[in-house]
Amino acid sequence: MKIIEKNISQSFVKVVPDSPDDLWHLYNVVYQGDEVYAYSSRAIKSDTETSRPKSAERVSAFMGVKVISVGWDKFLGKLRVHGLIIHAPDIIPSGAHHTLSIALNQPMTIVKKEWPKHLLDRLVKASETEKSLLILSIDDEGFAIAETKQYGYETRVDQRMRLPGKVEADKRVEATKAYFKLALTSLNKLWIPNHNPIVIIGAGYVKTDFVKYLNEESKEMSRSIVDVKSVNNGGTAGIDEALRSGVLLKAAHQLRIVDETETMEEVMKRLGKGEGTVTYGLTAVENAVMMGAVEKLIVADTTLRDADETQRLKLEELMHQVEKRNAPITVVSTEHEAGAKLLSLGGIAALLRFPLYRDTAASN
Numbered sequence: 001m002k003i004i005e006k007n008i009s010q011s012f013v014k015v016v017p018d019s020p021d022d023l024w025h026l027y028n029v030v031y032q033g034d035e036v037y038a039y040s041s042r043a044i045k046s047d048t049e050t051s052r053p054k055s056a057e058r059v060s061a062f063m064g065v066k067v068i069s070v071g072w073d074k075f076l077g078k079l080r081v082h083g084l085i086i087h088a089p090d091i092i093p094s095g096a097h098h099t100l101s102i103a104l105n106q107p108m109t110i111v112k113k114e115w116p117k118h119l120l121d122r123l124v125k126a127s128e129t130e131k132s133l134l135i136l137s138i139d140d141e142g143f144a145i146a147e148t149k150q151y152g153y154e155t156r157v158d159q160r161m162r163l164p165g166k167v168e169a170d171k172r173v174e175a176t177k178a179y180f181k182l183a184l185t186s187l188n189k190l191w192i193p194n195h196n197p198i199v200i201i202g203a204g205y206v207k208t209d210f211v212k213y214l215n216e217e218s219k220e221m222s223r224s225i226v227d228v229k230s231v232n233n234g235g236t237a238g239i240d241e242a243l244r245s246g247v248l249l250k251a252a253h254q255l256r257i258v259d260e261t262e263t264m265e266e267v268m269k270r271l272g273k274g275e276g277t278v279t280y281g282l283t284a285v286e287n288a289v290m291m292g293a294v295e296k297l298i299v300a301d302t303t304l305r306d307a308d309e310t311q312r313l314k315l316e317e318l319m320h321q322v323e324k325r326n327a328p329i330t331v332v333s334t335e336h337e338a339g340a341k342l343l344s345l346g347g348i349a350a351l352l353r354f355p356l357y358r359d360t361a362a363s364n
Contacts (some may be wrong), residue, residue: 001025001126004107013123014109017102021150023079025126026102026110027072028301028331029119033309035111036081037064040100044091063088065098070305074151078103116316118329125256126150131196133251135242136187138202138210139234143183145190146239150256152336153243155236157186180213187214188221197226199251201242202234226251240337256333263298263330264338267349276355280345288350289321296351297322297329300339303347304331315348 002016017023030036041060065083072079079102085094102108112119133148142160146153163179164171191198198221200207200214207228215222229247231238242248243261270278277295279288288294297319304315319329332339342349 001123003123003127006120008115008120011113011115012109012111013115013120014107015123016105016107017079018105020074020077020104022126023072023077023102023104024074024149024151024333024335025122026079026108027070028305029122030067030070030079030081030110031112031305031312032067032069033113034067035064035086036067036083036100036108037062037087037111038081038100038102038106038108039063040098042088042092042098059089059091061089061092063092063098063100065100068097116319117323118319118331122331131194133248134187134190134196134198135239135248136183136198136200136202136210137231137234137236137238137242138183138200139204139206139238142235143186143202144235144239145187146236147190147196148257149335151333152257152339153239155239156190158236159183159186160235176209180210183210184214184217188218191221191224195224197251198224199227199229199242199248200225201229201231201238201247203230203232203238206234243337257336257338260330260332261336261338263296263351264332264341266351267298267345268341270351276357277352278349279352279356280349282346282348285348285350286318288352288356289318291356292325293352293354293356294322294325294327294350295353296327298342298349298351299329299331300334300342300347301331302334302339302343 001022002018003013004016005014017026039060040063041058044057044059063085064087065081066086067081067083069082070080081100081102083098085092085096085098088094135146135148137144140163144155145157146155159182161179163175200211211225211228229242231241231247233241243258244265246262248258249262267278279285299315304312307315322329332342334340334343
């Protein structure tokens with residue numbers, strides 16, 4: 001993300017998204033009621049003597065809309081901002097519905113009545129370049145390769161197969177060589193473009209044997225391995241387990257998904273123990289904020305994004321009060337497992353500095 005201009009006194013920030021993660025960040029930054037400006041095109045009907053009746057001409061122009069809704073398509077790499085036209089050349093009707101389709105490397109300006117600190121912090125963090133992590137999860141029943149994203153992780157390869165048992169030693173040796181070659185080829189295709197750091201995880205000795213194989217077959221790629229860890233499962237289940245248990249923390253301490261997962265694991269751990277130093281649901285969290293008890297506030301991205309204006313202003317004020325007390329706020333993506341857990345708790349929770357045992361602790 002490139003922040004081209006930031007003028008909070010005039011309520012606008014101009015940015016250029018340069019990665020798919022940036023579009024996701026913007027999806028969570030642009031709210032209903034904001035103003036967004038960007039170059040766009042629109043079909044204009046004309047009915048003159050020299051044109052066919054009601055023929056349409058597509059006109060490109062710098063336009064602004066008052067936002068009604070925002071959509072993010074992570075597969076097509078587009079951010080769609082739908083609203084009512086508030087700025088455009090005279091040929092384009094003011095007040096008409098229009099959708100700005102924001103693509104990578106396309107400048108856009110966002111205007112808000114007020115810019116909350118957590119949204120500005122989000123844009124600044126998105127502007128700091130960070131390589132994604134490649135995670136290979138392997139055992140004797142298959143392997144998966146995932147690439148971390150700031151909204152979670154994306155499974156790039158998921159290969160299921162079963163190696164012959166130990167009693168078939170000769171067959172197992174040959175099958176293992178072919179299996180490791182396939183895993184190495186798949187990993188190499190993803191690693192070559194950016195030389196991303198690699199973490200290898202898995203159950204048993206298979207992961208260790210694969211690391212030895214990789215060292216022998218590709219010295220250069222092996223230098224990108226930043227950690228090798230044991231988990232109880234292979235495939236994507238192993239990746240989820242690694243995130244939950246924190247075994248990826250050393251390799252990815254800057255990655256948003258690890259922080260979000262670790263935070264939610266702490267919430268679930270305290271709930272499981274019946275501790276009073278955790279609460280969830282809007283009513284209970286508001287009570288904890290008023291009492292100055294919040295150690296960390298945790299909010300689901302959809303809780304903010306899908307709220308109506310009244311509810312969102314209430315949430316923003318809650319976050320403002322937490323920030324005034326120097327407590328951190330974690331906005332959790334619902335694109336991965338930690339977000340789903342938070343939604344099951346009502347989309348908002350708080351870790352507390354001291355216990356609060358109240359009947360409203362689970363109310364919303």
